[in-house]
Amino acid sequence: ASHYFVDFGKGKLMQYLNFNEIRNLNIDINSACNAACPGCARQQDGIFRNMEFQKNQHFPYHIWQKLIDEIGPQLESIVFCGNYGDAGMTNNLADFITYAHSVNPRLNMTVTSNMGVNSTQFWKNLGELSTDIPIHFQCSIDGLRDTNHIYRRFVIWKKVMDNVLALANTSPPNLIWKWIEFPWNTHQIEQGTTISKILGFTEFIVTPNNQPHTNLLLEKLYLDNKDIWSDAASFVSVPPAPPQTDEYLLDASIALKIETDRFNMNNKVDSIDCYTKTVDQSIHVDWNGHVWPCCWWGGAHYSASLDLRHSQKSFYPDIATGWNSLSDHTLAHILNHKFYSESLMTSQDSDTPSSVCLSSCGKCDNNWNSVNTIGKTN
DSSP, rough: OOSSOTTTTSOOOOSOOOOGGGOOOEEOOOOSOOOOOOOSEEEEEETTTTTSOSSSSOOOOOHHHHHHHHGGGGOOOOOOSSSOGGGOTTTHHHHHHHHHHHHHHHHHEEEEEOSSSSSSHHHHHHHHHTSSSSEEEEEEEOOOOHHHHHHTTOOOOOHHHHHHHHHHHOOOOOEHHHHEEEEETTHHHHHHHHHHHHHOSSEEEEEOOHHHHHHHHHHHHHHHHTTTTTTTTHHSOOOOOTTTTOOOOHHHHHHHHHHHHHHHEEEEEEOOHIIIIIOOOOOEEOOTTBBSSSSHHHHHHHHHHHHHHHHHTTTTTTTTTTTBBBSSSOHHHTTTIIIIIIIIHHHSSSOOOHHHHHHEEESTTTTOHHHHHHHOOO
């Protein structure tokens, strides 16, 4: 089936979002991070560093000004997300926030961080800034002292707590603890909720464990490499494994269950409900200034998974490099591109939808899609 066709049921081509429909901006402001989370595409096969990844890159401030001047007046919120980087690694983050606020004082902003980065003074300054500007701080902490490091690899617990307290001790900001549930931290959720209240968090959000077999793999990665798990030198010195190899660490039964899950998902999905179009009305911008419909698309673009990259790029094989770059185009121009005005949404109703859309927003039951499950739960 072609990726470019008229949806005759609606009588017209389906636009992702028109420029004036954008309400929320999700931005990965850098590609710098202190952690090596095994589920992040910064890693290869869950444990080695993805050598092809452009690390320690930062979003150009002049492009930020250009973007906010164009779209800022109509936005309701901005999320400085952690798709590949950690927002707390951008030393002049306060300048980005202040500029956006000057263009649109009604904006609500969210800063996402694992809280193990930068100095207590940095976080204290941001906390004080939040007395004048609506800022939420979403702290990605997936466990307690003895478990947070299993997924948030190389994140030091004491530094996390020092930075959290630096925020909490300023004029109380909106502090959110976002906890991803894993087999090794499920039993600590109640205790985590209590601790969050003591520390001054206003919300404690648990992202449900809806990928049980994948999480078993992550646990096995940790147990098989426990002796080097906290050794950053070993991480960067170990050569990457050959792409797409599971045998070197995987229990065959877990690998089979994961592949079975993927097969079942592909065959059970009967429709795709694009969350960022129908609910969030948002776009995602990566640290290079590339505009994507969501962080899942942005994530696939740089993934260590060759299959995921090839699947994603098959949807725009004839598009020149830089087609969605804010350095070369305005946001309005990019949203009028064929990818957004035609191929993205119509492909979701075709026989060959994007695997990114399928796995993120495919609708069958909530066990099979990430975005709808998490979005509806929260």
